[in-house]
Amino acid sequence: MNLAIRDIRHHMGRFVLTCLGLALLLGVVVSMVGIYRGLVSDALSLVRAPAPDLWVVEGKTRGPFAEASRIPFDMRDAIARIDGIAEAGAVTYQSLQLEIDGRILRAFVVGYEPGRPGGPANLAEGRPIERSHFEIVADRRTGIPLAAKFKIGADWFTVVGRTAGQVDSAGNPTIYMTLKDAQKIQFQQEGAAARNLAVRGESGTPNQVNAVLAKLKPGVDRLALVQAIERWKHLSAMTQNDQEALLLQSVVEKARKQIGLFTAILLVVSTVIIALIIHTMTLDKVREIATLKLIGAPDRSIVGLILQQALAMGTISFSLGAGLLFLLAGHFPRRVEILPGDIIALASAVALACVLASMLGVRHALKIDPAQALGG
Amino acid sequence: MNEAIVQLRGLSKHYGEGTTRVDALKEVDLDISAGSVVGLLGPSGSGKSTLLNLIGAIVDPSAGLIRLDGELVYDGRWIRKDLRRLRLEKIGFIFQFHNLIPFLNVSENIEIVLELAGYTLADARKRSLELLDYLQVADRAQAKPSQLSGGQAQRVAIARALANRPRIILADEPTAALDFERATIVIDLLHRVADEQHAAVIVVTHDEKIMPRLDEIHVLRDGALMEKEAAG
Ligand SMILES: Nc1ncnc2c1ncn2[C@@H]1O[C@H](COP(=O)(O)OP(=O)(O)O)[C@@H](O)[C@H]1O
Ligand SMILES: [Mg+2]
Numbered sequence: 344m345n346l347a348i349r350d351i352r353h354h355m356g357r358f359v360l361t362c363l364g365l366a367l368l369l370g371v372v373v374s375m376v377g378i379y380r381g382l383v384s385d386a387l388s389l390v391r392a393p394a395p396d397l398w399v400v401e402g403k404t405r406g407p408f409a410e411a412s413r414i415p416f417d418m419r420d421a422i423a424r425i426d427g428i429a430e431a432g433a434v435t436y437q438s439l440q441l442e443i444d445g446r447i448l449r450a451f452v453v454g455y456e457p458g459r460p461g462g463p464a465n466l467a468e469g470r471p472i473e474r475s476h477f478e479i480v481a482d483r484r485t486g487i488p489l490a491a492k493f494k495i496g497a498d499w500f501t502v503v504g505r506t507a508g509q510v511d512s513a514g515n516p517t518i519y520m521t522l523k524d525a526q527k528i529q530f531q532q533e534g535a536a537a538r539n540l541a542v543r544g545e546s547g548t549p550n551q552v553n554a555v556l557a558k559l560k561p562g563v564d565r566l567a568l569v570q571a572i573e574r575w576k577h578l579s580a581m582t583q584n585d586q587e588a589l590l591l592q593s594v595v596e597k598a599r600k601q602i603g604l605f606t607a608i609l610l611v612v613s614t615v616i617i618a619l620i621i622h623t624m625t626l627d628k629v630r631e632i633a634t635l636k637l638i639g640a641p642d643r644s645i646v647g648l649i650l651q652q653a654l655a656m657g658t659i660s661f662s663l664g665a666g667l668l669f670l671l672a673g674h675f676p677r678r679v680e681i682l683p684g685d686i687i688a689l690a691s692a693v694a695l696a697c698v699l700a701s702m703l704g705v706r707h708a709l710k711i712d713p714a715q716a717l718g719g
Numbered sequence: 720m721n722e723a724i725v726q727l728r729g730l731s732k733h734y735g736e737g738t739t740r741v742d743a744l745k746e747v748d749l750d751i752s753a754g755s756v757v758g759l760l761g762p763s764g765s766g767k768s769t770l771l772n773l774i775g776a777i778v779d780p781s782a783g784l785i786r787l788d789g790e791l792v793y794d795g796r797w798i799r800k801d802l803r804r805l806r807l808e809k810i811g812f813i814f815q816f817h818n819l820i821p822f823l824n825v826s827e828n829i830e831i832v833l834e835l836a837g838y839t840l841a842d843a844r845k846r847s848l849e850l851l852d853y854l855q856v857a858d859r860a861q862a863k864p865s866q867l868s869g870g871q872a873q874r875v876a877i878a879r880a881l882a883n884r885p886r887i888i889l890a891d892e893p894t895a896a897l898d899f900e901r902a903t904i905v906i907d908l909l910h911r912v913a914d915e916q917h918a919a920v921i922v923v924t925h926d927e928k929i930m931p932r933l934d935e936i937h938v939l940r941d942g943a944l945m946e947k948e949a950a951g
Contacts, residue, residue, distance in 0.1 A: 344827060344834055353822035353863075634818045637777065638879070639807025639835050713803075714777045716818050717768070717891065 346635075346644065347651035350628070361620055362660045368616065369693060370664030372609045374675075376685045377668060379602040381678030386512040386594050389451070390586050392464040393434070395556035397568065398586045402577040407436050407553040408512070408586075409593035414578065416550045419456075425571060427563035432459025433552040435525045437532070438515065443493045448485060450518045451511035454525020460556040463519045469504030475521055480504040484516035496531050498524075512594040514677045522552065610692055617700035621653050625704035632708050633716035642709060649704045650697075657697035661690055722789075723750040724886050724919040725774055730783035732769050732942075743769040745942045746783070751935075753886070754913050756906065756920040758930060761939035767923045770939065771889050774921065775810050776802040788886045807836055811880030813890035817872040819864035825851065825875050826860040832882040850878040854908070870901045877905065881912055888912065888920045899928050906932045 351358045390408070398407075399414070399422055406412025416433055423431040435454035440447060455461030457472045463480050469489050472478045479500045481487045491502045500520070509517045559568065565582050572580040581589070625632070632645055665686060672679040732744040744766045751757050759767045772778040774785065776792065785793035787809050792798055799805045806812075819828045826847045833843035851857040854874040856867075864872055873893065880888055888909065894902035906929050909920045922933065930936060938945040 344823075344831055344840075346822075346831075349827070350822040630818070631820050631822070634820060635831075636803060637806065637812060637818075638832050639803045640831075641801075641803060641835075644835070714772060717772070717777070717814060 345651070346648045347655065350648065351652060351655065358656070362656060362663065365613070365616065365620075365656065365660035366663035366667065368609070368613055368664070369661045370667045372606055372613065372693075373661075373665045373668050373681070373686070373689055374672075374679060375602050375606045375609065376689060377672060377679040377681045378675070378677065379599060380680035380682055380685065381675075382512075382598050382602075383591065383595055384508075384680050385510045385514055385678050386590050387587055388509045389453075389511050389517065390583070390590055392506075392509055392517075393432075393455070393461045393556050394464065394583065395432075395460045396559040396565065396583060397428075397557040397572075397580055398583070399431075399555040399557060399572055399578055399580045400553070402573075402575075402579050404579060405581075405589055405593075406579075407434075409589050412553050412579075413551045414553075414555065416552050418578065419552070419555045421575075422555050422557055422572065425568070427560055427568055429558045429560045430459055431555050431557040432456045432461040433522055433555050434461040435522060435529060435553050437525070437529055438511070438513075439495075439518075439528065439532070441493070441495060443487060446486075448487075449515045450481075450485060451513075451515045452525055452528065453517055453519045454522040454529075454552075455519060456522050460558050463504070463506045463509065463517075465506075466504045467507040469502070471504055472519065472521060473503075476524055477501060478503045478520070480506060480519040482506045482509045482516035482518070484508075484510060485518065496528055498527075500524075508678065510678070512590065526550070526552075610696060613693070614696040614700050617653060617657065617697055618703045620656070621649060621701050621704040622707065624652065625649060625707050628708075629711055630716060632711050633713050636711065636713040637716045645708050646705050649708055650701050653697040653701035653704070654694065657693045658690075661693045665689075722753055723786075724753045724788050725749065725751040725921070726784075726786035727774070728784040730770075730773060730785065731781045732766075732773060732778065733781050742942050744773065747944050749937065749944065751919045751921060753917045753919055755934040756909050756913050756922060756932075758933035758936040759921060759923045759939065760925075760930075760936055765939040766942040767939055768891055769942075771891055771921065771923055774887070775812060775889050776805050807832070807883060809885055809887055811883070811885040811888045813873075813876050813880045813888065813893045815892040815895050817864070817876040819872060819875060819879070821864050824861050824863055825856065825867070828864070828875060829879050829882050832879055836883045846882065847878075850881060851875070854878045869896050873897060873901075873905065877908065881916070884916055886916070886918050888918055890920065890922045892923055892925065894924065894926050894929055902926060902929055903932065 400406035400412035401414050404410045404412045419431050419433040422428060432455055437452050439450050439452045441450055462471065466480065467483060472480060477498055477500050479502055481502050483505050487502050489502055489505055492499050511517065559565065569580040572578050635645060669681060672681060727747050727749040730744060730747045734741045734743055747770065759770065761767050769778065773780050780793055782795065792805060823831065829847040829850060830843040833846055838846065848857060848860060851860055854877060856871050856874050859867060859871055867875065894905055897905065909922065912918060913920045
């Protein structure tokens with residue numbers, strides 16, 4: 344006879360309410376991990392979209408995302424000519440604040456050369472950029488519809504295509520445009536001071552780009568190529584894998600620690616709360632437990648009663664919390680990614696927390712004297 | 720003379736030490752034979768409950784010897800380590816406050832004892848219904864204890880005490896909450912059980928009305944057994 348279920352049924356209302364409260368708490372735990380996964384996906388979406396084999400950036404920098412990088416535009420041709428390189432494209436990256444119909448939008452602008460590496464990955468709708476000016480591909484998260492026209496600086500741009508889920512590591516949606524357009528905007532943005540420097544030819548001239556992305560011919564030794572490129576003192580090169588690792592390290596590492604810590608704290612808090620609930624439930628059952636001992640129930644029946652209730656509470660609450668997050672994930676301002684592996688890991692952690700939490704109640708229950716069943 | 724199912728020799732129990740020491744029971748010798756319903760009387764605080772709880776292996780004696788159903792169970796220490804098993808096998812308890820488990824229904828309250836004793840689910844259910852029938856509460860088998868009247872609850876508690884066919888039944892003021900008629904029914908029932916199961920029934924009571932129906936009456940005063948009276 345399962346005592347745990349019968350006791351739960353006897354106090355159904357209380358049990359359900361407790362589970363709902365706990366579900367919200369555990370839902371937050373799951374969302375923390377989901378937010379972290381979303382952060383990683385977001386950060387990588389920008390690096391993965393162009394999917395080059397090599398990133399060539401300014402010498403001794405780890406650009407273009409982790410550090411600022413500037414190289415002359417004509418390096419693109421120099422790189423394209425290297426033996427083993429199939430094609431190369433120059434790109435610029437910049438954050439931009441746009442005003443569209445009175446709404447402020449922070450976007451991450453990618454300038455690239457259509458037909459060369461650096462453009463958006465598969466479009467969700469519309470077409471790629473075909474003209475050399477004033478066409479853009481915007482991510483859906485910008486909220487700008489296909490065929491919309493809006494002004495950046497002095498020029499009118501038209502949305503010809505849309506991507507889905509491409510954002511920078513801060514969660515700002517990306518906007519793709521031609522390299523020339525992007526350089527013009529960058530130049531305008533930098534204002535008078537930069538323009539003066541440009542006149543003197545020191546830096547910030549419009550004909551600089553942030554990186555050159557290269558695709559290799561099949562079977563080419565990447566490391567050898569990296570070394571070949573780095574022989575030019577003012578260039579650095581890294582593989583796609585290096586770039587991804589770098590981005591995760593520089594952009595996501597702190598968030599990972601922060602969220603990891605927060606998740607751990609929440610799990611500890613959940614454990615303490617479950618422990619208190621189970622302890623209270625045990626205190627409410629002192630007489631019943633004493634009676635069970637009196638009529639001959641072994642400790643294992645009594646431990647089972649408490650442990651099963653703790654696990655039932657944890658399982659139901661976790662499922663509810665995770666289910667709730669699943670329903671709501673799409674409404675979060677940033678991507679929330681729920682991975683099966685994470686759910687399994689968290690469920691195990693919650694199960695462990697329940698076992699730990701029931702120790703307090705179990706300890707108390709084992710000390711209950713059967714004589715406590717007697718008297719009033 | 721019948722065999723003695725409960726045999727006590729020099730059984731003593733004190734609570735506390737030094738100035739706070741209370742001698743609840745002093746060197747009690749007692750034999751109770753199978754088939755008899757025995758009354759335990761005495762003023763409040765005289766040690767009646769203590770004696771019952773010692774026989775029921777709920778409280779540790781301070782000294783003496785206890786033999787239950789021919790088995791030496793206490794001899795300065797508990798011979799059996801698993802006292803719950805001992806209770807399950809040999810003893811049925813009936814309390815003043817019926818102590819039914821509130822989250823189990825009437826039938827389950829009885830089935831749990833049987834399950835602990837090793838009955839299969841089907842056998843436990845069958846025996847439970849038999850007992851409830853015997854005690855005329857079969858119609859309340861699915862009710863929760865909170866839905867029972869005092870008399871019904873007491874009968875269910877008796878059914879639970881009888882479930883595993885114990886040779887010793889201990890009842891602490893089982894009729895205190897009942898009127899004369901119902902109290903009489905309970906005592907008659909205990910007689911029947913004593914006869915049919917060849918069990919010893921020990922009833923702690925204040926209840927003057929039921930005394931004529933007891934086979935023997937033992938009186939406790941300040942923890943000491945006074946005299947043995949033949950009742951009836
Ligand atoms: N757990 C206990 N701790 C200390 N003293 C106790 C305890 N139980 C009973 N006593 C004392 O032992 C004596 C006998 O108690 P009890 O057996 O309950 O008497 P009765 O059931 O006859 O009223 C009383 O003086 C009581 O105060
Ligand atoms: Mg008493």
